[in-house]
Amino acid sequence: MRNEKELIEFIKEKLNPLKINKLRKNNVVVQLNNSELVSGLNFLKSQSYSHLATISCVDWIEDNEFELVYHLFSYQDKINLSVKTRIDREKSKFVTIKNLWKVASYYERDIHDFFGVEFEGNDNMEELILENWNELPPMRKDFKTREYVDQKFDWRQYHGQE
Amino acid sequence: MDKSKMTEMFFGPNHPGVPGNYGINYYYEGDTVIEAEPNAGHLHRGFEKLMEEREWIKNTPLVCRICVMEPDINEMVYAMGYEAIGEIEVPERAKYIRSIILELARIQAHIFSIGGNCGAIGLYTAMQWGVLARDYILDIFEEITGGRVYHIYIRPGGVRHDIKDETFKKILDLLDDLENNRLPDVQKLIFENPTAQKRWKDTAILNQEDALRLGVTGPSLRATGLDHDVRKLMPYGAYDKVDFDVPVGHNSDAWTRMKLKRDEIFQSIKIIRQLINNIPDGPVTVDLGNALKYKIPKGEAYVKVESARGEYGYYMVSDGGLKPYRVHVRGTSTPLGLYGVEALLPGTRIEDVPVWAHSLGICPPEFDR
Amino acid sequence: MKEKYKNSKWQEVINWAQKRSLFMLHYCTGCGAIELPPTMTSRYDMSRFGIGPAATPRQADILIITGYLSTKTLRRVIYTYEQMQDPKYVLGFGSCTINGGMYWDSYNTVKQLDKYLPVDLYIAGCMPRPEAILEGFLELKNKIEVGDADGYKRYKTDYEYYKSNQENVLGEVKRRQ
Numbered sequence: 001m002r003n004e005k006e007l008i009e010f011i012k013e014k015l016n017p018l019k020i021n022k023l024r025k026n027n028v029v030v031q032l033n034n035s036e037l038v039s040g041l042n043f044l045k046s047q048s049y050s051h052l053a054t055i056s057c058v059d060w061i062e063d064n065e066f067e068l069v070y071h072l073f074s075y076q077d078k079i080n081l082s083v084k085t086r087i088d089r090e091k092s093k094f095v096t097i098k099n100l101w102k103v104a105s106y107y108e109r110d111i112h113d114f115f116g117v118e119f120e121g122n123d124n125m126e127e128l129i130l131e132n133w134n135e136l137p138p139m140r141k142d143f144k145t146r147e148y149v150d151q152k153f154d155w156r157q158y159h160g161q162e
Numbered sequence: 163m164d165k166s167k168m169t170e171m172f173f174g175p176n177h178p179g180v181p182g183n184y185g186i187n188y189y190y191e192g193d194t195v196i197e198a199e200p201n202a203g204h205l206h207r208g209f210e211k212l213m214e215e216r217e218w219i220k221n222t223p224l225v226c227r228i229c230v231m232e233p234d235i236n237e238m239v240y241a242m243g244y245e246a247i248g249e250i251e252v253p254e255r256a257k258y259i260r261s262i263i264l265e266l267a268r269i270q271a272h273i274f275s276i277g278g279n280c281g282a283i284g285l286y287t288a289m290q291w292g293v294l295a296r297d298y299i300l301d302i303f304e305e306i307t308g309g310r311v312y313h314i315y316i317r318p319g320g321v322r323h324d325i326k327d328e329t330f331k332k333i334l335d336l337l338d339d340l341e342n343n344r345l346p347d348v349q350k351l352i353f354e355n356p357t358a359q360k361r362w363k364d365t366a367i368l369n370q371e372d373a374l375r376l377g378v379t380g381p382s383l384r385a386t387g388l389d390h391d392v393r394k395l396m397p398y399g400a401y402d403k404v405d406f407d408v409p410v411g412h413n414s415d416a417w418t419r420m421k422l423k424r425d426e427i428f429q430s431i432k433i434i435r436q437l438i439n440n441i442p443d444g445p446v447t448v449d450l451g452n453a454l455k456y457k458i459p460k461g462e463a464y465v466k467v468e469s470a471r472g473e474y475g476y477y478m479v480s481d482g483g484l485k486p487y488r489v490h491v492r493g494t495s496t497p498l499g500l501y502g503v504e505a506l507l508p509g510t511r512i513e514d515v516p517v518w519a520h521s522l523g524i525c526p527p528e529f530d531r
Numbered sequence: 532m533k534e535k536y537k538n539s540k541w542q543e544v545i546n547w548a549q550k551r552s553l554f555m556l557h558y559c560t561g562c563g564a565i566e567l568p569p570t571m572t573s574r575y576d577m578s579r580f581g582i583g584p585a586a587t588p589r590q591a592d593i594l595i596i597t598g599y600l601s602t603k604t605l606r607r608v609i610y611t612y613e614q615m616q617d618p619k620y621v622l623g624f625g626s627c628t629i630n631g632g633m634y635w636d637s638y639n640t641v642k643q644l645d646k647y648l649p650v651d652l653y654i655a656g657c658m659p660r661p662e663a664i665l666e667g668f669l670e671l672k673n674k675i676e677v678g679d680a681d682g683y684k685r686y687k688t689d690y691e692y693y694k695s696n697q698e699n700v701l702g703e704v705k706r707r708q
Contacts, residue, residue, distance in 0.1 A: 024246060026396055027464060052377055053466075056477050056490040071464055071477065071492075078395050080464050082477075103376050106500040128500075129203035129530060130639070131603045132702055138211060138638055145211055145638050152700070153642040156630045175607060176558045178586055183560055183604065204604045205561070208637045215636065224633065230562045293572045311565060311658060527562070 002077050004028055015040050029082045034094075037085045041070065042100060048074045049081055055107040057115050061141040064089045066117060070097075087117070096121040114139040165189060168196055171512070175204055179282055179516035184526035186503055186519075190512055198507040200500055205530040213489045218244065218456040221486070222317050228491060229528055230311070232271040234263055235469040237316040242398060242465045243478040243489075244318040248458035254400075255444040256320035261399040262437050263306075263315065264467075265430045266333070269340075270299040271470035272423045272430075275523065279420060280352060282516040283361050288352050295344050298336060305329055318456070320447030330438050337431050345427070353424070362417040365510070366518040369414055372506065376497040380472025381426070382522055385411040385418045392468035404436045416521040457484060469494055471523040493528025500529060542678070549618070550675040553668075556591035556615075557584040560608065561598025563625045563658045575661040582668060588614045593671075596648075598658070599627040599640045605647060606701055612648060613706065619683050620671065623653040624664075632657065646696040649682035649689075 002010065004022045011017060011030055020030040032040050053071040060067060063086075070083045087094055096119040098105040108119045109128050116137040118125070127133065136143045174185040185201035209228060213221050225240045226233035238260060245252065252260075277292020300310045306325055307313040315322050352358055368378070370386035383390060391408045393401045409425035411418035450456060460482045466475035472494035479488040498506075502522070510518060559567070570577050571584065585591040588611045600608065612621070626632040628644040635642070644650055651674065654667040674680040686693060697704055 023461070023463065027246075029462070050374065053464075053473070053475055054477075054490070054492040054496070056488075058479055058488045069477065071475070075390060075395075080466075082462075082464055101375070101377075102505070103497050103501045127203075129206050131203065138208065145208070145215065146636050148638050149636055149642075153631075154646075156643050156645075175604070176556075176588070176611060178557050178584075204601060204607075206601055206603070206639050207599065207634050208639050212634065212637060227562060227633065230565050289568075290572045293568045294574055297569055297574055310660065 002079075004079060007077065007079060007081075015043065026078060027080050027082075029084065031084045031086075034085055034087060037083070038095060038097060038100075041072075041083065041097060044072060044081070044083070045100060048076045051075065052101045052104065055104060055111065057111045057117065057139075059089075059115065059139065059141050060086075061089075066092060066115065068094065068111075068117075092117045094119055098122055113137070116140070167191060172201075173515060174201070179519075181278065181520055181524055182526040184499070184524070186507070186515065188507065188515075193511050195508050195510055195512060195515070198503050200503045202500065202526065203530055205527045207531070209491065209531045210489055213486055215485070217454060217484050218318070218458075218486065219453045221489075223312070223314050226312050226314060228531065229469075229493070229525060231274060231525060232267050232470055233312055234267040234316060235467060235474055237314070238264060238399075239465055239467050239474060239476045240478075240489075241316055241318045242467070243463050243476050244456075244458065246463040246465055247461040247478065247480050248318075250319060250448060250450070252320055252448065253445050254442050256446045257400045258437050258441045259321050259325060259446065260316055261401060261404075262333075262434055263313075263321075264399065265434050265437075266299055266302065268470045269427055269430050270296045272427050273299075275470070275520075276348070276352070276420065276423055279416075279517070279520045280358070282520045283358065285352065285355075285358060288348065291344070291348060291351075295340065298339075302329070302333060302336060305332070319450045320445075322447075324446050330441075333434065334438060337434060341428070341431055345424075349424075353421070359417060362415070362420065362517070362521075364415050365514045366416045366521050367414055368506065368522070373414075376502060376505075378472070378497055378502075380468070380470075380494060380523070381419055381422045382472065382498070384408070385422055386414040387412050392466060392473055396466075398467060400437060403440075404433050406433050416517055419521050455484065457482070466492075471495060471525065491528075491531055493525070493531075495522070495524045496529040498522050499524045499526065546676050546678065550672040551581045553582045553593055553672075554585040554591045555582055555593045555595060556588055556611070557586060558594070558611065560596055560600060560604055561625075561627070563597035563627075566658050566661060566664065567595075567597065570661040570664050575665060577665060577668065580665070580668060580672075588612075589616065591615060592618070593620050593622060595622045595624055596628055596644060597624045599625075599632065599634055600644065601639050602641065602700060605641055605697075606704065609647070609697060609704060617683050618680075620651045620675075620680055621648050621682055622667065622671070623650045625659065626655055626657050629653055629655070641700065647693060647700070649685045649693070651680045651682045 008020055018031045022028050049072040051073040053073060056069045058067045065086045066089055067084055067086050072081045096108055105122055108122050109125060111117050112125050113128055113130055114137055168189040168191045170189055172187055175183050183204045186198055187201055188198035189196050225236045228236050273292050273296050277289045280288035303313060304310050306329060307315040368382060373383050373386055389408045389410045406429050409422050411422050458480050462479045464477045466473050474494055475492040477490040481487040569575055594612060623644050631642040634640045652667060652671050654663055656663055
């Protein structure tokens with residue numbers, strides 16, 4: 001049973017974080033390098049952080065980077081730990097973690113559908129939620145949804161009472 | 163795998179036995195499923211993109227439409243995320259009212275789910291009773307908030323308006339009626355019925371190791387023997403001021419999950435009675451200024467609550483502007499509806515596939531968003 | 532039916548019989564489907580009007596589009612509509628079928644249902660109460676009696692209009708019977 005301060009000291013001693021801080025009660029965030037992420041997750045999984053809630057992706061268009069966030073939870077410490085890393089927006093490639101948690105293969109397929117990020121080692125990257133989509137991946141910040149709707153669908157014309 | 167002897171079946175979107183607009187494509191041989199994969203995405207509306215285009219207050223009527231069986235839980239998580247980043251403290255009376263609304267929503271979701279499970283095996287009388295009992299609870303919601311299904315009552319800062327004393331008396335009368343008249347009838351019809359027991363025992367088994375590996379939460383995990391509940395692990399609202407138990411089962415088949423849902427209804431009735439008898443006076447909302455110009459500083463948060471089916475989480479990022487920068491929705495049945503079909507369904511009989519889908523609580527709009 | 536029997540007294544008898552036994556296809560396409568179980572069960576009973584659920588499209592008369600339609604569902608709904616036998620009726624349920632509703636700026640939902648399928652009646656609301664659904668059904672029965680519910684005839688005469696709109700949104704739609 002660790003509280004947030006002991007957890008922060010523990011991670012600073014065992015891993016090599018770029019940034020780590022406590023956001024509020026029960027919520028800690030830590031940022032790691034690209035090359036150390038998979039080994040860091042493997043270590044945390046063995047220290048009782050074995051529940052992977054989901055994987056999210058945030059598009060920071062001014063910094064020209066994508067940020068991948070892995071949300072972990074421990075039933076002993078009762079702390080939500082978010083592990084982040086940043087990848088380049090032009091190349092947008094990363095490694096898969098499906099050898100640690102098999103369920104991550106579907107979360108990565110979802111991120112590929114909406115952001116266009118490729119994951120090496122995960123060979124099932126078919127379209128999961130969209131169908132026959134040929135434009136930019138829709139959750140990127142340079143896809144403007146209102147212009148797309150104006151161009152593709154028409155609006156109903158209302159005539160007042162005569 | 164030699165597929166020349168297997169038949170392909172589309173347990174597809176247009177089927178009375180599937181819980182929503184969702185499909186499973188599977189190969190079977192004889193009577194057993196060999197390989198399966200999900201066919202999701204029919205209900206996709208692009209919520210996360212729509213939330214980035216609207217101001218903070220305009221997302222409140224949009225968020226409750228993500229999960230249609232239990233819409234109040236989404237409003238609660240959105241408000242909790244906003245208050246966590248902005249460090250806003252909600253008054254005491256508002257916390258009690260929010261917990262009463264959430265427990266009423268949990269009761270009606272469990273009654274509807276028990277009715278739906280019975281419809282999947284052919285016991286249609288129980289389905290009619292379940293939908294009718296849920297309708298009386300929707301009448302109470304209509305008196306408090308104005309709408310039967312979508313309430314838009316919980317919002318950042320508190321709730322929209324106060325509840326009168328006559329409505330509290332009506333809630334207590336309805337709970338007495340449920341506990342003394344309707345639930346004992348349901349007990350005799352479903353839970354002491356040998357045909358239903360034979361159909362549900364030893365079907366749709368989910369053992370503890372698989373559940374922890376996939377990230378399953380809620381009654382499906384508590385049926386395997388662990389008593390994890392977000393209301394006890396990380397209390398929110400007024401749950402740290404009431405006294406209740408968390409029911410746990412040991413067999414992890416469909417029969418145990420049905421009994422757990424019935425036990426949770428009784429625990430929720432106990433919670434609501436304690437909350438109504440001890441509710442303090444005071445204001446019900448914090449004044450946050452002009453609603454169209456809500457603003458919170460830069461930051462991020464991951465918040466979660468316990469819905470009727472399990473853990474529901476939002477990841478919210480704000481960059482200090484008038485609109486959210488990123489909101490990511492993690493539904494309860496995301497691991498089971500997507501990966502669980504590929505890993506857990508092979509080996510079941512084909513007439514048990516609707517029972518599997520209904521009893522594990524798969525709700526397609528949560529992962530389609 | 533032979534030509535000499537149309538627009539005669541036989542047609543009135545057939546309309547009278549048809550409006551009293553309608554079968555509704557049990558296909559929940561969107562979020563409006565949560566108000567269908569209260570309408571079908573014992574509180575706001577709809578089988579006292581002669582309306583009941585059917586399981587397959589080949590045996591149904593009414594197709595209810597409950598709420599919004601994503602493009603993936605639109606393809607399946609077109610296949611389902613073309614499998615139903617004449618005479619058949621389409622009901623637009625909720626405000627998402629009229630002009631987009633709550634999701635008016637979404638990239639994945641269709642905005643006007645009228646351009647892809649011929650609609651006989653719209654029921655407004657978000658979502659409509661069970662009493663509003665029953666009133667919609669009674670209005671549909673009046674229209675059948677008079678002979679006004681002719682969406683299926685319009686689909687055959689204006690087929691090129693509907694087909695070009697569908698292919699604009701979906702790409703190619705394979706037709707098979």
